[in-house]
Amino acid sequence: MRTLADGTEALSYGDTSYRIPVGGARELAELARAFNRMMDRVAEKDCESVAFQNELERLNATLEEQVRERTRALEESEVQYRTLVEHSPDPILIVQNETVKFFSKAFQETFGVTAEEVEDPNFRLESLFAEDCQSVVANRLKLWQRGKVMSPAMVTAYDSAGRPRELELRGSRIDYLGQSATECLLVDMTETQRLREELEDTQRLRALGELSSGVAHDFNNLLGAILGRIQLLRKRGFSPDIDGEMAVIEKAAQDGRETVRRIQEFSRTRTDRPFEPLSLPEIIDDAVEITRGRWKTESERRNVKLKIAVECDKVPAILGSATELREVFTNLILNAVDAMPQGGSLKLRCFRRGSEVHAEIEDTGVGMTEEIRRHLFDPFFTTKGNSGTGL
Ligand SMILES: Nc1ncnc2c1ncn2[C@@H]1O[C@H](COP(=O)(O)OP(=O)(O)OP(=O)(O)O)[C@@H](O)[C@H]1O
Ligand SMILES: [Mg+2]
Known part of the structure; x- marks a missing residue:
C-alpha cells in the first residue's frame, strides 16, 4: 500500500x-x-x-512560413496592380454613388486637381467636364453602377492648362467594399481626333484641288475670250467715257486671270520643277524688294509707319524652287502688312540650326486667334472678305 x-x-x-x-x-x-x-x-x-x-x-x-509566403505574394500582386494603375497614362477611377472612391495619379495630372479636392465629399466628377457633357457623365456613371452595359461616351473636359481635351469615357460595374460601384477609364482621344480631322481635311483638299483646277481651266478660257474681245474693241477707239468703262472690264478680267493663276498654282502637282541649290537670304531679299512698292504705298496711303528689318546669317545653300520660295515669302510679307493696319514692324530672320536652315517671320500686327490658326493653311480661307483669296 x-x-x-x-x-x-x-x-x-x-x-x-x-x-x-x-x-x-x-x-x-x-x-x-x-x-x-x-x-x-x-x-x-x-x-x-x-x-x-x-x-x-x-x-x-x-x-x-506559409503565411509569410502568401503575404509576400499578396504584397507583390498589390505592387503589380498599383504600378499598373499608377503608371497608366489614362486616368482610372472608382465612383460609388456619385462619390469618387479611388483615383489614379494620371487623373490628378490630367485635370490638375489635388487629392484633397477630389476627396472632399462635395466633389462631383462631372464638374470637370464641359457643361454640355456633365449630364452624360452623371447618367453613364449611374447606369454603369447598375450593371448596364453601354458603349463609351465621347466627352470634353478641360485639362490642368485649361485646354479642351476630347476624352472617351469607359465604364463598367464592379464590386467595391461589398457594394456595387463604377470603374471608369478616361482615354484621351484629342490627338487621334486631330489626326482624323487632318486626314479628312487632306481628302477634302484633294477633292477641292481637282475641282478647282477644272473650274480654273474653264474660267481661264472664258476670261481669255473676254480679254481678247475687249482689247480688240478698245483698239477701235470709243469715246473716253465708254473706253473708261471698257478699261474697267479689262482690269476686272485681268484680275480674274490673276486669281485663276493662283488657283492653278495651288492645285498644280509640285513635282514638275526640279529643286536647285539656292541662297535663302537672297530669296528673302528678293521678296522684300518685290513687295517694297506694296508696303510703301500701303503705309503712305494709311499714313502709318511700317518698318521692315531683315537679319540673315551666313547660311549654307538649300535645295528648293526659287520661284515657289519667293512666292512663299512674298505672301508672308503681304499677310504681315495686311495684319498691321495701324503700322508696326516686320522682322525677317534666317539662321542655321545644326544641319537645318531656319527662316522666321514676325510682325507686330493683330495676331491670330486659335480658330484662324487652325484654318490658316486651308485653301480659300480668308478673313479679308472679297479682297482675299485665301490662297
Ligand atoms: N501675319 C498675319 N497676322 C494675322 N493674321 C494672318 C497673318 N497671316 C495670315 N493671317 C490670317 O490667315 C488668313 C489666310 O491667309 P492667306 O494668305 O492664306 O489668305 P489672305 O491673305 O486672306 O488672302 P490673299 O493671300 O489672297 O490676299 C488671312 O485672311 C488672315 O486672317
Ligand atoms: Mg495672304
Missing part, C-alpha cells in the same frame, strides 16, 4: 516510470498489476502527446 501511495505521488509529478513490485496478498498483487498497467498506458500516452506536440510545433512553424 505504501509503494502504491509513492507511485501515485510520483505520477502526480509526471514520473511515469514508477513500477510496483508485484507480490503479497492476491488482491494486493492484482492492484499492483493494475497500477503498473495504468502507468504503462500513461507513459505511452505521454510519448504520443510529446510526438503530437512536436508535430504541432512543426506545423506551426511551416504555417508561419
Whole structure:
C-alpha cells in the first residue's frame, strides 16, 4: 500500500516510470498489476502527446512560413496592380454613388486637381467636364453602377492648362467594399481626333484641288475670250467715257486671270520643277524688294509707319524652287502688312540650326486667334472678305 501511495505521488509529478513490485496478498498483487498497467498506458500516452506536440510545433512553424509566403505574394500582386494603375497614362477611377472612391495619379495630372479636392465629399466628377457633357457623365456613371452595359461616351473636359481635351469615357460595374460601384477609364482621344480631322481635311483638299483646277481651266478660257474681245474693241477707239468703262472690264478680267493663276498654282502637282541649290537670304531679299512698292504705298496711303528689318546669317545653300520660295515669302510679307493696319514692324530672320536652315517671320500686327490658326493653311480661307483669296 505504501509503494502504491509513492507511485501515485510520483505520477502526480509526471514520473511515469514508477513500477510496483508485484507480490503479497492476491488482491494486493492484482492492484499492483493494475497500477503498473495504468502507468504503462500513461507513459505511452505521454510519448504520443510529446510526438503530437512536436508535430504541432512543426506545423506551426511551416504555417508561419506559409503565411509569410502568401503575404509576400499578396504584397507583390498589390505592387503589380498599383504600378499598373499608377503608371497608366489614362486616368482610372472608382465612383460609388456619385462619390469618387479611388483615383489614379494620371487623373490628378490630367485635370490638375489635388487629392484633397477630389476627396472632399462635395466633389462631383462631372464638374470637370464641359457643361454640355456633365449630364452624360452623371447618367453613364449611374447606369454603369447598375450593371448596364453601354458603349463609351465621347466627352470634353478641360485639362490642368485649361485646354479642351476630347476624352472617351469607359465604364463598367464592379464590386467595391461589398457594394456595387463604377470603374471608369478616361482615354484621351484629342490627338487621334486631330489626326482624323487632318486626314479628312487632306481628302477634302484633294477633292477641292481637282475641282478647282477644272473650274480654273474653264474660267481661264472664258476670261481669255473676254480679254481678247475687249482689247480688240478698245483698239477701235470709243469715246473716253465708254473706253473708261471698257478699261474697267479689262482690269476686272485681268484680275480674274490673276486669281485663276493662283488657283492653278495651288492645285498644280509640285513635282514638275526640279529643286536647285539656292541662297535663302537672297530669296528673302528678293521678296522684300518685290513687295517694297506694296508696303510703301500701303503705309503712305494709311499714313502709318511700317518698318521692315531683315537679319540673315551666313547660311549654307538649300535645295528648293526659287520661284515657289519667293512666292512663299512674298505672301508672308503681304499677310504681315495686311495684319498691321495701324503700322508696326516686320522682322525677317534666317539662321542655321545644326544641319537645318531656319527662316522666321514676325510682325507686330493683330495676331491670330486659335480658330484662324487652325484654318490658316486651308485653301480659300480668308478673313479679308472679297479682297482675299485665301490662297
Ligand atoms: N501675319 C498675319 N497676322 C494675322 N493674321 C494672318 C497673318 N497671316 C495670315 N493671317 C490670317 O490667315 C488668313 C489666310 O491667309 P492667306 O494668305 O492664306 O489668305 P489672305 O491673305 O486672306 O488672302 P490673299 O493671300 O489672297 O490676299 C488671312 O485672311 C488672315 O486672317
Ligand atoms: Mg495672304
